[in-house]
Amino acid sequence: MWTRWQQIGIFVMLLPVLTLAGSCTPVRPWSDSFVYHSPHYSIRTNLSPKVAAQAGDFLEEVLPATCQVLGCPPSFPRLFVYMYASVHQYEKVVGPFGLTRGTTGFYSPLPPKAIHLPWRFTRGVAPQVTLLHEGVHQLIDQTFAFSVPTAARKLLPAAEHSLIAAPLWLNEGLAGYMEGALSSNGSIVVGTVNSQRLSHLKQLIRSGKIPPLRKVLSRSYGESFNAADYAVAWGIVYTLRHAATPMEEQRRRQRLEDYLAAAQGAFFKEPEKEFITELLADGLAGRTLTSRWHRRLAGQSLKAFKEIILGEETTLDEWQHSWRHEILQLQP
Numbered sequence: 001m002w003t004r005w006q007q008i009g010i011f012v013m014l015l016p017v018l019t020l021a022g023s024c025t026p027v028r029p030w031s032d033s034f035v036y037h038s039p040h041y042s043i044r045t046n047l048s049p050k051v052a053a054q055a056g057d058f059l060e061e062v063l064p065a066t067c068q069v070l071g072c073p074p075s076f077p078r079l080f081v082y083m084y085a086s087v088h089q090y091e092k093v094v095g096p097f098g099l100t101r102g103t104t105g106f107y108s109p110l111p112p113k114a115i116h117l118p119w120r121f122t123r124g125v126a127p128q129v130t131l132l133h134e135g136v137h138q139l140i141d142q143t144f145a146f147s148v149p150t151a152a153r154k155l156l157p158a159a160e161h162s163l164i165a166a167p168l169w170l171n172e173g174l175a176g177y178m179e180g181a182l183s184s185n186g187s188i189v190v191g192t193v194n195s196q197r198l199s200h201l202k203q204l205i206r207s208g209k210i211p212p213l214r215k216v217l218s219r220s221y222g223e224s225f226n227a228a229d230y231a232v233a234w235g236i237v238y239t240l241r242h243a244a245t246p247m248e249e250q251r252r253r254q255r256l257e258d259y260l261a262a263a264q265g266a267f268f269k270e271p272e273k274e275f276i277t278e279l280l281a282d283g284l285a286g287r288t289l290t291s292r293w294h295r296r297l298a299g300q301s302l303k304a305f306k307e308i309i310l311g312e313e314t315t316l317d318e319w320q321h322s323w324r325h326e327i328l329q330l331q332p
């Protein structure tokens with residue numbers, strides 16, 4: 001449970017400096033925090049009402065852009081964000097969540113589900129970038145939730161009736177992809193190269209230190225997911241959404257959409273039957289469902305990548321070779 005939070009929390013990379021409205025506003029105590037409501041978000045904050053409204057406007061602009069990438073359902077529950085006026089106030093919250101102080105923000109998928117972040121540059125990262133990243137995790141938690149079949153519910157605690165269906169690499173890769181969408185004038189441009197991730201990825205390829213795709217694609221929640229893994233995950237998502245020709249780009253996006261659709265169904269073909277036989281046949285001897293679920297998801301993630309993204313045309317090794325070549329040609 002805690003490791004799940006740790007895996008979904010994120011250290012984001014350095015990005016260009018933006019002007020932050022209200023950055024000189026005196027810090028009011030958290031006990032004086034209030035809730036600002038935008039159409040889709042409820043933002044608890046101790047920033048000024050003006051800054052809260054600006055952040056709400058930003059989130060509302062980001063939401064359709066993120067949904068365009070993820071493919072959101074027509075409606076979903078209200079989304080919650082806790083924005084702290086100071087890093088110190090944020091860091092007092094981080095400890096109980098089992099996270100280190102190195103984070104620039106995180107999304108907690110456990111009740112009360114919310115993004116937490118300081119509304120300050122943190123280690124050179126603009127809070128808008130953290131919102132873009134964590135906002136993807138928040139929407140994935142809403143739109144890639146596998147609802148456990150009714151027959152199995154009586155065997156499980158309520159907390160395990162809904163399970164994350166997006167593999168870890170996809171969750172982080174999409175978040176890294178959206179990080180790049182913040183332009184220097186503060187507007188959202190989906191599909192912009194995330195230059196920090198690209199630069200890191202090129203270094204990893206040239207130095208021979210890049211983790212194999214096979215490993216990144218089958219990392220499980222609860223396992224370490226380091227900066228190199230983030231870079232690779234970003235690079236995979238980027239190349240599945242962009243190509244040199246419109247026809248090739250369309251072909252790649254269709255495959256990514258097919259993969260996303262398969263992930264939304266947790267890679268089951270007959271969930272009612274397969275959930276029981278794959279996960280509960282032995283009565284969960286020696287394991288919690290959640291850890292078993294994460295392992296299954298990691299394995300299915302790689303298998304589905306080969307089936308849906310690669311198809312019959314190529315092997316993972318061949319795809320990896322041409323993917324690395326393509327990354328080295330990419331320009332920020």
Ligand SMILES: [Zn+2]
Pocket residue numbers: 007008009010133137171172175
């Ligand atoms: Zn993340």
